[in-house]
Amino acid sequence: MTAHERQETSQSDRQVVDRLVPVWLDETERHDPSAARQARAGWQSGSLSGDAAQDLATWVTARVTDTGFNDDEGPQIGGPTRITPADKERVHRWLAAQGHRV
Numbered sequence: 001m002t003a004h005e006r007q008e009t010s011q012s013d014r015q016v017v018d019r020l021v022p023v024w025l026d027e028t029e030r031h032d033p034s035a036a037r038q039a040r041a042g043w044q045s046g047s048l049s050g051d052a053a054q055d056l057a058t059w060v061t062a063r064v065t066d067t068g069f070n071d072d073e074g075p076q077i078g079g080p081t082r083i084t085p086a087d088k089e090r091v092h093r094w095l096a097a098q099g100h101r102v
Contacts, residue, residue, distance in 0.1 A: 013094040016087050023081050024059050053100035060091045 021043055029036035039052040063083050092102045
């Protein structure tokens with residue numbers, strides 16, 4: 001992979017993260033307002049805590065809506081936005097690039 005390809009991948013990863021983090025924060029707000037406030041503050045300041053990063057990684061994994069299964073074969077997870085397995089991988093890769101263990 002060239003440096004240019006790495007930068008494109010990084011930009012694509014960030015676009016997915018930017019799309020999904022607000023959805024994650026909104027859902028977290030409904031279930032744990034205190035954790036959501038802390039995560040939102042970290043996100044806005046540019047540094048998620050380790051706990052928030054792990055929560056995001058777990059959330060995006062659990063919310064994959066495009067599983068490749070058909071209606072007869074398996075899970076379809078509803079939600080306010082479509083999340084593909086590739087989106088999950090991009091979020092995990094982005095978190096790892098930020099120094100978080102995923």
